[in-house]
Amino acid sequence: MSSQALTSPREDFSEWYNEIVYRADLAAASPVRGCVIIKPYGYELWEGIKGALDRRFKATGHQNAYFPLLIPMSFLQREAEHVEGFSPELAVVTIGGGKELEEPYVIRPTSETIIGDAFKKWIQSYRDLPLLMNQWANVVRWEMRTRPFLRTMEFLWQEGHTAHATHDEAEAETMQMLDVYADVAINEAAIPVIKGLKSNKERFAGALRTFSIEGMMGDKKALQCGTSHNLGQNFAKAFEIQFVDENNQRQFCWTTSWGMSTRMVGAVVMAHGDEKGLRLPPRLAPYQVVIVPIFKTDDDRGVVMENVERLKRELVAHDIRVHVDTRDYQPGFKFNDWEMRGVPVRLELGPRDVANNAVVAARRDKPGKEGKRVLTQDNISASIRDLLIEIQANMLQQATEFRDANIFDVKSYDELKGVVEQGGFARGWWAGTDDEELAIKAEIGATHRCYPLDQPGGTGTCFYTGRPAERVAIFAKAY
């Protein structure tokens, strides 16, 4: 907590982001390069996301399990594309108990291989399918450059792994989990993500098809917020995950995997934050309401605190997450501090309010006086509940309007360059090759984000090659 002003996001978005992470108390620097300490406030935010996901996983029939952190090196090598994709960023354990290991272990960068090996043993018959599993875990990827939450060498995530009897079932699972991610992003995090199919170049190493949800951050860059992969039979063949079908025929399974990580915390910061700090969607906020008591004399203190405690009890009884700020700071300091930390609703309660059976409510999604109003204390939990719902909806609306105002349809490469230069998503008909996609990336730094699932229909002319195109794609600078 500092009394200095926050760097403006318009001035230096990157610096603004780093300052918020630090000053909103989400994370702290660690002694290990590229790793951060997730502090309690940041971890609670992650727990909110985690809970929202976990409920949905269970509602769709998945069970949680836990697999080892260490994976035999040879497992990674079983799937050619997979090992090629992950080799550069593996951390490898070569010594254990003071002795060089016969076979090195890699610290999991993802768990398709070790879970594939288990699935091989667990699946024999079509009666064992589908096998629907998820694990909450940490993974390590030796990244060159890191940023808190967005890319760290160790991060927390969930990885779902499923096995099915047919391609279509696997595809349906892949899409179902993509929908779960979009549901969480949109309705919990208030980030209006776009569902889409990844290009060949952006596809997960070893997958048949990769789908993602892409969010637009406050600087108009894209952030991949979750991915869902149809792995086809690639891993099933590499790990011999087979079953006997109704006709007593041996077949390879069709598998999927899907993941969402602590990167989502960074997404919430970058999608909603403003010049005063973090803005948290009520559904994920560790504290939905903070009460700031205000008093001068000891007499006032007693009266005010009694009222504050009564309000708190009532809100808690209605499942509203409340925090009372009793720290020995002046109110103005606390207002700024909680705005930095993004609490959706602040209640200010002083002697005047006690006398009037009132409380001043300030909403974080609207700045200054515009967001402040006096509420009666009668029926306070109902008022607050409605207010939280309204804030959640308003934040989604604001983010959606921002996104839609910054997606541009392009018909030529020059137009795309213009969009990328001024910031935003460029959407256009695309029929380029992998190499042509890479050429665009090399020249202007924009990448193929996805082919949105929501397509205009019909066909068009590729903005880059002039060839006939069957799909539109989104290009943008990305994190």
Add this chain to the structure above:
RNA sequence: CGGGGCAUAGCGCAGCUGGUAGCGCGCGCCGUUUGGGACGGCGAGGUCGUCGGUUCAAAUCCGGCUGCCCCGACCA
């Protein structure tokens, strides 16, 4: 791995024409304050990243090492 920086109090920095360390914020105590980032007084806190060299004397000059940050190529 290529390019550029930086390492001094919890954080941010100054000191670098050599003489044994200081500022702001933060922290502790006391008092006055408290409806939009309060103020005064007192106080605690540092083997100056590390190893070596020069010197009567090194945070300061020289060399090696290590770590971190920023910009690129790779990525949830």
